[in-house]
Amino acid sequence: MSEREQILGRIREALRVAAPKPGLLSGPGQRVPPHEKRPTDFRPWLPVVGDSFEERAALFAKNSAELKTDFQLVANRDELQTKLLALAHAEGWKKIATHAGELTNYAFAALGLPVVQTGGRYKLDELESSDAGITECDALVAQTGSVVVTTRSAGGRALSVLPPHHVVLARRDQLLRDLPAAFTALKQRYGSSYPSMMCLITGPSRTGDIERILVLGAHGPKKLTIFCM
Amino acid sequence: MSTVAQVFKETARRMTHDLRHRSWIQNALGKYYVGRDEKKARFQNWQEARQAAAEIKWDAVNHLDKYLEQFVSKIEARGTKVFWASTGQQACDYIVGVAKKHRVRSIVKSKAMTGEEIHLAQALEKSGVEVVETDLGEYIVQLREEAPYHIVFPAMHLTRHEISDLFNKKLGSAPTDSPEELTMIARRTLRKKYCAADMGISGANFAIAETGMISLTTNEGNGRLSTSLPRIHVALIGIEKVLPTLDDLALFLPMLATAGAAQAVSCYNTFIAGPRQEREPDGPDEFHVVLLDNGRTRLLADAEQRDTLHCIRCGGCLNVCPIYKNIGGHSYATTYMGPIGSVLTPHMRGLTEWKHLSFASSLCGACTEACPVKIDLHHHLLQNRRNAIRCKSPWWEKLIFQGFVTLMNHPLLYRLGVKLGWFGQKFHGLVKGTKLDPVYAWTQSRELPPLARNSFKDYWRRKQS
Numbered sequence: 001m002s003e004r005e006q007i008l009g010r011i012r013e014a015l016r017v018a019a020p021k022p023g024l025l026s027g028p029g030q031r032v033p034p035h036e037k038r039p040t041d042f043r044p045w046l047p048v049v050g051d052s053f054e055e056r057a058a059l060f061a062k063n064s065a066e067l068k069t070d071f072q073l074v075a076n077r078d079e080l081q082t083k084l085l086a087l088a089h090a091e092g093w094k095k096i097a098t099h100a101g102e103l104t105n106y107a108f109a110a111l112g113l114p115v116v117q118t119g120g121r122y123k124l125d126e127l128e129s130s131d132a133g134i135t136e137c138d139a140l141v142a143q144t145g146s147v148v149v150t151t152r153s154a155g156g157r158a159l160s161v162l163p164p165h166h167v168v169l170a171r172r173d174q175l176l177r178d179l180p181a182a183f184t185a186l187k188q189r190y191g192s193s194y195p196s197m198m199c200l201i202t203g204p205s206r207t208g209d210i211e212r213i214l215v216l217g218a219h220g221p222k223k224l225t226i227f228c229m
Numbered sequence: 230m231s232t233v234a235q236v237f238k239e240t241a242r243r244m245t246h247d248l249r250h251r252s253w254i255q256n257a258l259g260k261y262y263v264g265r266d267e268k269k270a271r272f273q274n275w276q277e278a279r280q281a282a283a284e285i286k287w288d289a290v291n292h293l294d295k296y297l298e299q300f301v302s303k304i305e306a307r308g309t310k311v312f313w314a315s316t317g318q319q320a321c322d323y324i325v326g327v328a329k330k331h332r333v334r335s336i337v338k339s340k341a342m343t344g345e346e347i348h349l350a351q352a353l354e355k356s357g358v359e360v361v362e363t364d365l366g367e368y369i370v371q372l373r374e375e376a377p378y379h380i381v382f383p384a385m386h387l388t389r390h391e392i393s394d395l396f397n398k399k400l401g402s403a404p405t406d407s408p409e410e411l412t413m414i415a416r417r418t419l420r421k422k423y424c425a426a427d428m429g430i431s432g433a434n435f436a437i438a439e440t441g442m443i444s445l446t447t448n449e450g451n452g453r454l455s456t457s458l459p460r461i462h463v464a465l466i467g468i469e470k471v472l473p474t475l476d477d478l479a480l481f482l483p484m485l486a487t488a489g490a491a492q493a494v495s496c497y498n499t500f501i502a503g504p505r506q507e508r509e510p511d512g513p514d515e516f517h518v519v520l521l522d523n524g525r526t527r528l529l530a531d532a533e534q535r536d537t538l539h540c541i542r543c544g545g546c547l548n549v550c551p552i553y554k555n556i557g558g559h560s561y562a563t564t565y566m567g568p569i570g571s572v573l574t575p576h577m578r579g580l581t582e583w584k585h586l587s588f589a590s591s592l593c594g595a596c597t598e599a600c601p602v603k604i605d606l607h608h609h610l611l612q613n614r615r616n617a618i619r620c621k622s623p624w625w626e627k628l629i630f631q632g633f634v635t636l637m638n639h640p641l642l643y644r645l646g647v648k649l650g651w652f653g654q655k656f657h658g659l660v661k662g663t664k665l666d667p668v669y670a671w672t673q674s675r676e677l678p679p680l681a682r683n684s685f686k687d688y689w690r691r692k693q694s
Contacts, residue, residue, distance in 0.1 A: 019532040
């Protein structure tokens with residue numbers, strides 16, 4: 001018998017005795033009667049998010065400030081170009097990395113810097129030595145201040161995590177309300193064939209492993225900038 | 230008494246008396262409490278969320294065979310190789326085999342408690358492969374050649390000065406007292422390792438049955454890099470990690486981050502559905518998922534404690550445990566420490582040798598209250614005590630309890646005992662603090678309060694008359 005059959009056999013044998021439903025034994029004040037069916041809508045318990053775009057944008061901005069993400073609403077492409085150029089100048093970018101996309105194509109044309117494209121196979125050290133990785137995304141999540149990227153929307157796996165500065169270009173209609181909405185959107189978009197990697201990025205890379213003191217840029221980007229048009 | 234228990238008692242005693250260690254842990258955890266409570270308050274209803282999480286995990290664990298098969302068929306369909314391992318040895322052998330087959334020389338490892346559990350890094354190193362831990366805390370304890378101190382914060386017990394000295398000795402970096410500078414030293418060193426590694430190893434926080442994905446949570450981005458750059462990725466996953474649907478993550482990701490690290494949600498939550506697919510520019514050519522039993526089906530068979538398999542390894546119960554806060558993570562000498570470790574270890578390594586952990590608890594219930602998936606931890610500690618006694622109860626303990634029962638059933642004897650105690654305490658000073666002291670276990674580090682001459686009963690009777 002294969003190891004698979006043996007493990008599954010042990011599981012089935014073990015499950016012949018039913019286990020008590022959770023929530024009945026825990027201490028006073030914690031008893032919550034079990035639901036009839038296992039819950040599927042978590043919104044009533046998760047943090048509150050407003051319905052209008054303004055409320056969502058305000059919450060995203062508040063979360064970003066806390067996470068040390070630089071979140072900026074931009075009115076049009078001209079403003080995006082001005083802001084990108086200012087950023088490139090302030091940080092002295094010499095080379096950027098990006099992937100093909102409507103917004104990214106515009107950004108790299110506007111910047112006029114040498115570029116590493118991760119659309120096809122690329123050289124790892126070329127990407128590693130880039131000053132910024134500019135990507136698009138699948139969604140922004142107001143509830144948590146997160147960016148949703150996938151191998152398809154953000155030029156593969158490494159582009160959004162290897163360069164020291166990750167710049168996200170998003171559209172206004174991509175700003176979703178909460179995590180349930182984000183997962184629904186992923187299902188709708190990719191349900192038939194998921195990309196090999198999807199990621200919820202929430203702020204620049206961080207660690208608290210030394211004396212529980214927050215340090216940004218542990219392994220991933222030290223900075224995360226999000227432009228929402 | 231077994232030797233493991235003796236060592237535990239001795240280390241625990243030493244750590245409890247180490248005031249520097251204690252103040253250090255209190256300080257580190259103090260910040261955590263504030264952040265956790267603030268993040269909990271953002272939930273509209275944390276208690277309801279816990280109940281929902283517990284019910285979803287209950288569903289997953291009580292239909293484990295169904296969900297595992299679903300997970301495996303989905304993830305295999307995307308070109309992932311799945312290996313089932315009944316024991317840690319089988320899992321190690323398989324992963325060493327994959328490394329040999331592909332002539333792997335160096336491996337970057339993202340934090341995986343399952344790896345600690347089966348001593349995977351040691352097995353790989355023995356076969357001549359370099360294994361580098363990439364989580365900063367894990368990297369630090371790896372350089373120190375010691376075990377993690379905490380499930381989530383492995384290097385919580387060290388100061389920046391100790392880490393600076395360590396880096397200076399092992400990496401040749403200049404001494405510094407800035408945590409940021411120290412992090413950058415590690416970042417530079419590990420960047421080279423990522424780019425050169427042939428294989429990346431990770432664990433998984435969840436395995437999604439519905440879509441056939443693993444979900445991996447990190448803050449540093451090491452999970453992303455370890456699974457993006459090397460040409461082979463191996464994920465070592467306990468079979469109990471399954472969640473039924475992708476949507477369930479909308480609840481579990483914020484709860485894990487809140488209870489585990491006092492964050493609203495962790496920095497990188499990565500969902501991996503297979504190796505590099507056609508038309509994708511990068512990612513590993515091979516993706517292996519190793520499903521590990523290693524005693525989990527034994528625990529599953531114990532219906533009373535089955536909910537222990539709901540654990541999402543957030544470490545929340547460690548952070549609130551008065552025992553953990555006093556004796557520290559290393560005293561346990563187990564892979565999983567704190568309350569969850571004390572419940573799990575006897576099941577995984579044997580009750581006879583590890584039963585002392587069930588007694589290392591004040592049964593205050595703080596762990597149960599902290600658990601985001603409502604594992605009934607302190608009752609399980611009690612059940613393990615009961616089971617240990619059922620195995621073999623020492624004669625002297627039976628005698629003591631028989632004496633106690635006699636005393637309690639005879640009021641006259643009891644009153645006589647109280648008087649004798651008051652009388653006897655006058656002579657206590659002669660033996661106090663020595664080995665002859667009958668209450669030495671108490672008086673070695675505490676004062677015994679004086680017994681009153683008259684009992685409350687005496688007082689009450691006089692007052693009534």
